Amino acid sequence: MPKSKFLPRGRKDRTAVLVDIRPTKSAKACDIFLQVRPGKDFELITILRALIKDQKVSEEAVAETGVSLEQCNDLVDRMKKAKFGCMFFGMGLSMTRGKHMNSAALLTLATEMNAFTKFVAMPMRGHGNVTGADVVMRWQTGYPFGITFNRGYPRYNPGEFSTVDVLVRGDTDAAFIIGADPGATMPQPAIDHLARIPTIVLDPHITHTSKLSRVHITTSVAGISAPGTAYRMDEIPLPLKPALKSPYPTDEEVVRRIKDAIAKKRFWMPEGEQMITAQI
Amino acid sequence: MTLTVVNNATCTFCGCVCDDIELHADEIKIHKAKKACVLGTAWFLNHTAERKYPDALIDGKEATLDEAIEAAATYLHEADMPLVYGMSNTTCEAQRECVALADLLGGLLDSHTSL
Ligand code: SF4
Numbered sequence: 107m108p109k110s111k112f113l114p115r116g117r118k119d120r121t122a123v124l125v126d127i128r129p130t131k132s133a134k135a136c137d138i139f140l141q142v143r144p145g146k147d148f149e150l151i152t153i154l155r156a157l158i159k160d161q162k163v164s165e166e167a168v169a170e171t172g173v174s175l176e177q178c179n180d181l182v183d184r185m186k187k188a189k190f191g192c193m194f195f196g197m198g199l200s201m202t203r204g205k206h207m208n209s210a211a212l213l214t215l216a217t218e219m220n221a222f223t224k225f226v227a228m229p230m231r232g233h234g235n236v237t238g239a240d241v242v243m244r245w246q247t248g249y250p251f252g253i254t255f256n257r258g259y260p261r262y263n264p265g266e267f268s269t270v271d272v273l274v275r276g277d278t279d280a281a282f283i284i285g286a287d288p289g290a291t292m293p294q295p296a297i298d299h300l301a302r303i304p305t306i307v308l309d310p311h312i313t314h315t316s317k318l319s320r321v322h323i324t325t326s327v328a329g330i331s332a333p334g335t336a337y338r339m340d341e342i343p344l345p346l347k348p349a350l351k352s353p354y355p356t357d358e359e360v361v362r363r364i365k366d367a368i369a370k371k372r373f374w375m376p377e378g379e380q381m382i383t384a385q386i
Numbered sequence: 387m388t389l390t391v392v393n394n395a396t397c398t399f400c401g402c403v404c405d406d407i408e409l410h411a412d413e414i415k416i417h418k419a420k421k422a423c424v425l426g427t428a429w430f431l432n433h434t435a436e437r438k439y440p441d442a443l444i445d446g447k448e449a450t451l452d453e454a455i456e457a458a459a460t461y462l463h464e465a466d467m468p469l470v471y472g473m474s475n476t477t478c479e480a481q482r483e484c485v486a487l488a489d490l491l492g493g494l495l496d497s498h499t500s501l
Contacts, residue, residue, distance in 0.1 A: 229499070230401065231400070231401025232400065232498070233398075233399065233400065233401075233498070234398040234399065234400070234401075234403075234474050234475045234476075235398055235473075235474055235475065235476060235477065235478065235481075236401065236473075236497060236498045236499055238473075238477070238478045239473040239474060239498070239499065240497065240499055241478070242473075242478050242482055242485060243481075243485060243497065246482065246485040247485065250497075250499060251495075251496050252496050253488070253494065253495040253496065254495070255489050255491070255492045255493060255494075255495065256467065256492050256494075258492065260489075260495075267494055267496065268496055269469065269471045269494075269496045272469060272494060273469075277467060278465075278467045278468065278469040278494060279465045279466055279467050279468070280461050280462055280464070280465030280467075280469070281468070281469045282458070282462060282469065282470045282484075282487070283471055284470075284472045284473055284480065284484060285472045285475035285480075286472030286474055286475065286498060288471065288472070303465075304461040304465070306457075306458040306461060306462065310433075311439065312439055312443075316443065317446075319443075320444065320445055320457070320461065321442070321443070321444050321454050321457050321458045321461065322442060322454075323441070323442045323451065323454045323455070323458070324439045324440065324442065328398060328475060328476050328477045329395075329397065329398040330416070330429075330433045331435060332477065333477075334476075334477025334478060334479045334480065335477055335478040335479065336398045336477060337403070337478065338401070338405075339403070342403075343478070344396050344405045345396065346395075346396050346398065346477065347394065347395040347396060347409075349390070349392045349395060349409040349411040349416050350411060350413075350414075350415070350416065350435040351413070351435055352435055353435065354437075354441070355451065356477075356480065357476045357477065357480035357483075358477060358479045358480040358483055360451075360455065361480055361483035361487055362483050363455050364455050364458050364459050364462070365483060365486055365487045365490060367455055367456060367459035368462060368463050368487070368490055368491065369490060371459070371463045374463075374492045375492065
């Protein structure tokens with residue numbers, strides 16, 4: 107871990123706390139490990155929110171989370187004493203009982219910690235440029251994901267407009283998939299629905315999703331044979347420097363061509379036109 | 387054979403997006419990815435510039451790019467509730483086009499973040 111002006115001893119100047127349902131390899135790399143009971147994340151976060159404000163919490167409520175009151179108090183103490191705290195969270199929080207309400211609770215905790223010291227929260231990212239997708243959608247629509255344009259303007263509601271839910275309910279009647287392979291990662295009812303409806307895939311490889319799709323278009327690989335920009339997890343944009351030349355077109359070019367082909371057809375609403383026109 | 391060296395190349399395999407990778411490549415493949423981690427090295431070395439797959443497939447059969455674009459446009463245009471999803475392994479420039487596409491379609495727009 108880097109040494110810096112304010113943290114001259116690098117890792118030794120930092121405290122890492124891991125919260126998980128079981129001790130993993132990361133637990134050894136951390137200073138403190140808190141084992142939370144599966145599905146009790148929301149409760150634990152809410153207890154922490156109460157404790158930072160010196161509210162009373164009942165022993166039973168704390169005991170249910172699998173973490174002791176002593177551990178909670180110690181954590182709150184350390185958080186308040188920290189000069190700069192960062193909470194990283196992943197799918198273990200956002201995809202278990204409570205889902206996006208868990209993420210919302212954690213973000214609220216981070217917000218409330220700022221009454222005492224500087225605190226931020228950051229989602230842990232898997233593949234590639236997911237952060238870029240958040241940033242671009244926020245820039246263009248005001249929302250980071252789970253968006254619909256079905257009234258002609260963007261609206262946001264995870265759970266209602268998020269992909270897994272839409273697919274499992276069987277709402278959507280066509281899917282355009284780019285830079286992802288839901289056919290390999292999503293729950294089976296969602297995959298079944300993708301196979302039922304016309305699915306279009308843009309990918310450098312023939313993926314699981316390509317195999318159940320009506321249309322697959324091979325594109326070049328971002329960062330290897332396609333130029334562009336990618337966002338780092340902490341929202342720093344970085345230019346890509348492709349080392350190879352691909353025989354395939356880039357994602358950008360193909361999406362633009364599909365969009366242009368659709369623009370030639372009749373607009374879906376009786377009146378009006380596309381809100382976000384080409385940006386430069 | 388001389389290899390082209392790309393300095394400070396960016397790896398997009400994981401969210402860290404390291405931007406200090408040194409790539410040694412010929413026309414077809416990358417031979418060395420200095421400073422990349424195990425995952426990053428595997429990612430760089432596994433991709434080639436060969437034509438491994440057909441340009442496009444429609445219903446599992448080989449098709450040209452133009453045909454596939456027209457088919458995609460027709461399917462999406464005919465749908466009442468089209469979904470634009472994914473956008474993780476791609477560039478911001480392509481993501482921007484995706485937002486415009488969803489807007490033009492009056493459809494849904496979502497990324498991996500919702501998972
Ligand atoms: S080099 Fe490794 S750590 Fe860095 S972005 Fe690539 S996969 Fe991630």
